[in-house]
Amino acid sequence: MFFPVDPTRLVLVVSIWLGLAFSLPSFGPNLDDDTESTFGKEPSDAITRDVCVIGGGAAGTYAAIRLRELGRSVVLVEREEQLGGHTRTYYDPEGRPIDYGVWVYQNNTEASNFFAHFNIPLTGQDFSRISEGSQRIDLRTGQRVPPPSGNVTDAMMRYVQILLQYPYLSDGWDLPDPVPEDLVLSFREFIEKHDLGAAVETITLYVQGLGDILSYPMVYIMKYFSFGVALGVQSGFSTSASRANGELFQAARNELGDDVLLSATVAGMERSDSGARILVATPSGDVLIEADKLIIAIPPLLKQLENFDLNDQERELFGQFGNSYYYTTVLNLSGVPNEVQILNRGADTPYNIPVMPGTYVFYPSQIQTLFTGFFGGGSQNMTEDEVIQTIKDNALQLRNAGFDVADPEILAYGNHSPFNLFVPAEAIARGFYRNLYSLQGNRRTYYTGAAWHAHDSAALWKFTERLLNERVFVD
Structure with a gap:
């Protein structure tokens, strides 16, 4: 998983989930062979x-x-x-690591066994400390944006209860026929139908790398912010020690x-x-x-x-x-306190969703002044120079928000495209x-x-x- 942030703690009724019976996806039958030889070698x-x-x-x-x-x-x-x-790991001159691709993992048997196979210990990852220091800023202008209105916890509870209706999504794409209406609604339609406006910021912070997210079929949002992710938000994820x-x-x-x-x-x-x-x-x-x-x-x-x-x-x-386009960076962003994450929020967009292409978030690492920057290209396939310049432009807008930001320096760059x-x-x-x-x-x-x-x-x-x-x- 890429970038989980925890602006609110979810209260999940795990017993409901455990009590559900669900079927595993069928991988389907074989098809007839219809190929011809394309090369020859002894x-x-x-x-x-x-x-x-x-x-x-x-x-x-x-x-x-x-x-x-x-x-x-x-x-x-x-x-x-x-x-x-x-998965990308950057090492600073002193050999200290910063993950700037896959950060954390759901706590399941396969993850535990895979790390154990190589004798690599795991530790818990809780984002609550940093999320409490979140600052919402429109990185196009530096304008500060207020937090979501409404009861975020109640809205997230409604979202999780809806997830529980589709347990098969946790195992693959074995969808019933007909496909339930909620799964093929756009994210925008789904929000309106279930009054989830207060939950949009939380959901979209975990669902990064898509294009016009409000237009996506809801099933893709549910596959990304799954019940397993919801459990991780509640009780923590795992990462290498x-x-x-x-x-x-x-x-x-x-x-x-x-x-x-x-x-x-x-x-x-x-x-x-x-x-x-x-x-x-x-x-x-x-x-x-x-x-x-x-x-x-x-x-x-x-x-x-x-x-x-x-x-x-x-x-x-x-x-x-x-497909969409997604990029990650490590950057030196002096002038922003190391306990603060910067959330890009649109001051004039529905639900304050950030405008793409643009940075989703600047997240502080364990190393002073070094941040990870997660960047969405949306439907645009951007060059490395274009991505880096936009990230720098976004970072410099923090000056308008009151941060004494020096010119940012990009230390590592990852292109994760084609993405979703x-x-x-x-x-x-x-x-x-x-x-x-x-x-x-x-x-x-x-x-x-x-x-x-x-x-x-x-x-x-x-x-x-x-x-x-x-x-x-x-x-």
Whole structure:
């Protein structure tokens, strides 16, 4: 999970949740093979594995480690120079860490076991101290913005009670047919229907990285600010005791050893009912991988899958996805007290939602004057220079709010785009996710990652664990 803030403490009726019976999502049937050969290379040149995993983010790395732990041979292909996906850790000159990607994790069995596998201790993370020092400022102008009107706690209680009506959202996208009306309402319509105006600030602080958030189908908000997140707001989240979540993925990289191909991209692919052949371009040359099964753990956008042998159904479904853009930074922001977080709120927008592109929040780290800055591009794919300049402009507006801010210095930058993948409400109502899940197992290929569940590492590890046990090891 990226950036949780706790402006209010929720009072949750956990016993209601525990008393609910709910079904687990079905990953769907196999489809017919309709691919043709796209390349040729002698099998003697191949790396042979039980499973090839493409994508070394949270879900793909977890899958690779668990497959080895369960006795399967595996190779992991990752285009970046390191594993971890959205997880980013910056170290200052004294070696002190600051996480500026994934900060915290839900408290579930899969998260605890994954960290324990590498003997990395966890600790609790409570945001109440900093949230009490929140200052709401329109970062376009420096104008101060008042806190939400109304009873925030009551509004959040209503939101949580609504979440409890849809427990299946905690496990994936196994939506009923017909899809409940509340799930395909826009966030704006949902707020009005349930009188949740007082809760909007809390919800939107946890639901970052989207585009025009008020227009999003409500189900995406619920998938992001899930019941598990609500429990974390109430009782705390987990994070590495070292405050360096990147250590988890460095440990995974060390354990996988030569079974990781970094800075590697798919150059060609053949899939059939008997397995997969993947041609991978690496810095040291092309490598052919022959695997009994394939797990794809990257965003299923057509532009990301250009060299994949997609069939017509895959191309039609993946082609419906849109996406947003999200960026994170570490910056030196002297002049702002280290116990204060700056919330960007629109002085003239509905529910004071910040205008995108723009900074969501400047959050203080454990190191004096160093802050993390979380930035939304909305629907705009911005360059690094554009993002950094806008963050600096936003920070300098704090002078108009009374802060003696020096020129900010950007120390670290992370591009998390493409971020949230989405389809219109009409597509969801027509069964888009039911059709998407039917791809699981087609041509011995399985899918995991945020598009298949949620932007939440711990929730993805649970989803991936079930995928391995209920499909990959069974089919």
